[in-house]
Amino acid sequence: MTLADALAWIEGTAFAVTLRESASIWAYPTVLTLHTIGLAVLVGASTALDLRLLGCARAIPVAAFAPSFRVMWIGFWINAVSGVVLFTAEATTKGSSATFVWKLGIIALCVVNMWVIRRVVFERPAAPLDAGALPKLLAASSLALWVIAIALGRWMAYA
């Protein structure tokens, strides 16, 4: 079974066919909207933390952002699940699209970046949380990677 066969099989399952062909707003449109809400939650929480690490709103203690990671994971899982569901509906086109593969790769980098921020900034007991250049660098790369991920996601709808 080649990759193309696997993608065609996914796209042909009853689940994928129903999702794709149903006229109900609770099918494809709602999953797509959940994907947008997850984006707002995940990228929104990440952006607020990144801005603080870059030196905005210094009156907010960096430590106060510790619960943000839970919010980001909630957004991430909403989008991982809704993303897989959306993928099934168009598995052959998305699965063979370079834009889609790039988008997944960039999102993987975003998640690694988020994890490194947590390790470097929040799990370092002695130093002030935002000391040094590294947190700023990580925040800047986080912002840049999310902008690229969003752009690739939008491009997928047109490519």
Add this chain to the structure above:
Amino acid sequence: MADLIVAWLKSTALSRLVIETPLMWPTAETLHFIGVALVIGIAGLFDLRLMGFMRQVPVAAIMQLRPWAAVGVLLNLVTGVIFFAGTPEQYIRNTAWWAKVFFLLVATLNIAFFETRYGRRLLTMPAGIDTPASFKIAGVVSIVSWLAVLYFGRMLPFLGNAF
């Protein structure tokens, strides 16, 4: 009336520019989503604080992020005008678009009323104490209306029949 507005908008140079420039639409959408992340990320933080979360942070400190929320609003207004000028017929009779505008107004009036009424108390509220019920209500109204704006925005092509 709606037809006149559509006809006039479509005759403008901006409308033609939007329709004829390659990649204009996905570029504006990308910027619109970046604006969404800024607005929801920062308004969400502010609303959660009003609701009583993150009490160790003074409310006034979170308000320092607001210029960035304003950048998000500006990005979304500009790109919103681009969408509307490009294809006004997709929006002007679309129930989802009017619902989106309605919830934008609710979010704006909510924060305007709240700051007029409680602004001083808000700025001087120290860290560590729980927020009064009025703050919690304003926070919930805000977060719910922003999510409704997002919902009706994304559902524009599906809820209305104009697309």
